[in-house]
Amino acid sequence: MKVYGLADLSPGSDDRAFVIATWSSxxxxxxxxxxxxxxxxxxxxxxxxGKLLDRPDTxxxxxxxxxxxxxxxxxxxxxxxxxxSEPAGGRRWVDVEYVGVVHYVYVKDAFRSEAHPDGSRxxxxxxxxxxxxxGIEPAQPFLYTCRTGVVAxxxxxxxxxxxxxxxxRYTNYRDHQHEQR
Amino acid sequence: MSNDNRDRPRxxxxxxxxxxxxxxxxxxxxxxxxxxxxxxxxxxxxxxREKEGTRITIQFEPWxxxxxxxxxxxxxxxxxxCIPESAVxxxxxxxxxxxxxERKA
Numbered sequence: 580m581k582v583y584g585l586a587d588l589s590p591g592s593d594d595r596a597f598v599i600a601t602w603s604s605x606x607x608x609x610x611x612x613x614x615x616x617x618x619x620x621x622x623x624x625x626x627x628x629g630k631l632l633d634r635p636d637t638x639x640x641x642x643x644x645x646x647x648x649x650x651x652x653x654x655x656x657x658x659x660x661x662x663x664s665e666p667a668g669g670r671r672w673v674d675v676e677y678v679g680v681v682h683y684v685y686v687k688d689a690f691r692s693e694a695h696p697d698g699s700r701x702x703x704x705x706x707x708x709x710x711x712x713x714g715i716e717p718a719q720p721f722l723y724t725c726r727t728g729v730v731a732x733x734x735x736x737x738x739x740x741x742x743x744x745x746x747x748r749y750t751n752y753r754d755h756q757h758e759q760r
Numbered sequence: 761m762s763n764d765n766r767d768r769p770r771x772x773x774x775x776x777x778x779x780x781x782x783x784x785x786x787x788x789x790x791x792x793x794x795x796x797x798x799x800x801x802x803x804x805x806x807x808x809r810e811k812e813g814t815r816i817t818i819q820f821e822p823w824x825x826x827x828x829x830x831x832x833x834x835x836x837x838x839x840x841x842c843i844p845e846s847a848v849x850x851x852x853x854x855x856x857x858x859x860x861x862e863r864k865a
Contacts, residue, residue, distance in 0.1 A: 580789065580851060581851070581852075582785060582789060582849035582850060582851055583849060583850055583851075583852070584796075584845070584848065584849030584850065585845060585846055643788075643789075643849065645789055645790035645791075646788050646789065646790040646791035646792075647790065657822065657823070708852060711779050711822065711852075712779070712820070712822060713822065714776060714822030714823050714825075716775075716776055
């Protein structure tokens with residue numbers, strides 16, 4: 580049975596170790612992971628992920644099966660609200676309000692529910708449950724800060740999500756919206 | 761000051777549905793008998809049910825970060841209270857009732 584709730588992020592806790600280790604290792608192969616030497620990856624990323632988790636605005640939730648088993652986690656800030664301009668065809672632009680930012684969603688490989696090539700869906704849909712628990716509506720506009728191959732494959736499930744790594748880099752993103760120039 | 765920016769069309773804000781919950785657990789399932797918070801009043805769990813005219817519904821409202829519990833007796837609201845997210849873990853209603861075998865990743 581899966582239960583959803585807040586992660587215990589106290590130093591040395593099992594939840595914290597799980598979140599940092601799985602986030603770091605699964606993000607390492609992303610094309611967007613940055614220019615960090617492989618031998619320094621864990622040192623750099625464990626500290627960076629820890630900083631993000633410890634921000635007062637970041638909420639981290641886990642999908643748990645009993646006390647000793649974790650299916651996955653989500654980290655993000657559902658309260659972030661930003662309005663960004665998007666091209667709307669021709670020379671028109673439209674302002675879109677993005678509600679919430681997801682820093683990372685991770686589900687153990689054996690429990691993922693990616694659609695089969697024939698279109699049918701299998702699996703327990705844990706990532707969707709985690710998004711709901713955080714207060715993110717997958718079909719609506721929201722920001723995400725870590726892009727991986729899995730995100731690219733699931734783009735049709737989150738059609739209005741926008742990649743905005745600056746929301747993780749800056750603590751004052753809401754005020755300054757550091758976009759790429 | 762120009763009104764151009766203010767007059768630009770804006771996309772509608774998203775509407776969130778509450779998550780329908782089957783059970784709330786005040787203790788970690790399978791864990792030590794320690795409540796996650798002292799707000800549980802000593803009870804172990806609350807389950808949504810409908811029996812003999814009494815209907816208990818639970819919904820998680822992520823935008824308020826709490827679970828809303830309602831007890832309706834013969835169509836009349838008898839009890840309604842909210843439990844903070846941090847005090848419990850929840851089992852969503854759409855999850856099968858039978859425990860599924862655990863697979864280690």
